[in-house]
Amino acid sequence: MPAFAGVVKKEWRKAALKHGFEILGRALDRYWLVLNCKVCKTVQLKRLNVVRDHAPICHHCIHIRRISEAEAAGAALLSEPSGDRKYGLYKLTCGHTVRRQYSRVQTAAAGGYKLGCDECREARYAREAEVHGWRLIGPASDGRLGYRQYQHSTCGHTQDVMIGNMAWGDCSCGKCGQGWPSKPSFIYLFKIDLPGNPVLKLGYSARPQKRLKHQLGLDRAVNVEVPRVLPMLSGHDALTEETACHRSLLKERPDLIVPKDEFGSAINTQSEIYKLEASEIINGLLDRIEQRNPSDRI
Ligand SMILES: [Zn+2]
Ligand SMILES: [Zn+2]
Ligand SMILES: [Zn+2]
Incomplete structure (x- = not known):
């Protein structure tokens, strides 16, 4: 990158150091600084005002941290889509790909939890329902969490049932319900x-x-x-x-x-x-x- 002639002020160096960076010089135009991350040694461009007035972050360090957090949460970081600052794509051990918030993966990793798989979970709900003669249709008709919409295989009637109740077969059909x-x-x-x-x-x-x-x-x-x-x-x-x-x-x-x-x-x-x-x-x-x-x- 083309260097930019200009001084590097002492207070800029101090501000950069506070966030783990060393200033190597200036580049492009008067708005940019060249920084070196003291942790991962990656050289990167940062806007002067970010270094001076805000908290510059090293994306490479974050990337490395996300990879290890994913591993700790039983998944592999597949990609960090640009344009989406909060969500990454992860591959789970079951083979499914899920989109998850980085912060939630971090929490899971810290708490020793594994990431759950929505697809596998829904498949389990479908199996549980099948045992009792119901077919899982999808989300509850009013979108309520903890409920799903099921279809009764005997009569074709559909209704919302609490997932936990369905697992135990604790549900009777609103149309033909036995009992x-x-x-x-x-x-x-x-x-x-x-x-x-x-x-x-x-x-x-x-x-x-x-x-x-x-x-x-x-x-x-x-x-x-x-x-x-x-x-x-x-x-x-x-x-x-x-x-x-x-x-x-x-x-x-x-x-x-x-x-x-x-x-x-x-x-x-x-x-x-x-x-x-x-x-x-x-x-x-x-x-x-x-x-x-x-x-x-x-
Ligand atoms: Zn770094
Ligand atoms: Zn899965
Ligand atoms: Zn029925």
Whole structure:
């Protein structure tokens, strides 16, 4: 590179030294310095203002560090795409190539963890589902982490299921599900205090507490009350009565329905959410269900 005639100021040398560089001279024009990395001895051009006012870094040293971090995390650094300062491409021991954030690889290496493989993981989820008669389709319909969309091989119905539940076969098909139609169930009414927008959720479940705690995906900070739970003789009865409630609300008071785009991902459901003002009407509907299904019969 063409040298540039000019002095190298003492304070520049001091600033460079602070970051592990020695200044060899100036080059190109008045904006550039030639540096030598004291660690890896690589000679490199750096802008004067970076050396003087910021923290110059040696890309060769970083490259070497990334290679060893990748190894420690059970992978090989394939490339460091230019134009992407944060992500590198890595080859894993399973043979798959993944794109990972350098900082995450660094954390994994420091913590003694191996990089996980998304492809192998999804393949494992697919195998786990297959055992129970389901086919893995892909991400959950609302993109929720910890859930996937599966298709029931018996009837073709697709639904989201928590990955952990699927692994244990703890899932029944919403369309043809064996077991749940004949087992005791509940119709429930939850009051969910979404910030600035408290709503009601009317539904049925064999285990309302579980539904409340795990499946609705509510933020921990959201306060929830359970104003009402009606025991039902069977899942089939619960579904029939609950569906009739929704149908009647849709017909009589569609203004009380809260649309999905209003609560979004705050509640992991597509519908069955109502405004607080619906409380009286819903309780009236539930009273009638209770009369038809007296608890002493259950
Ligand atoms: Zn270096
Ligand atoms: Zn893999
Ligand atoms: Zn099914």
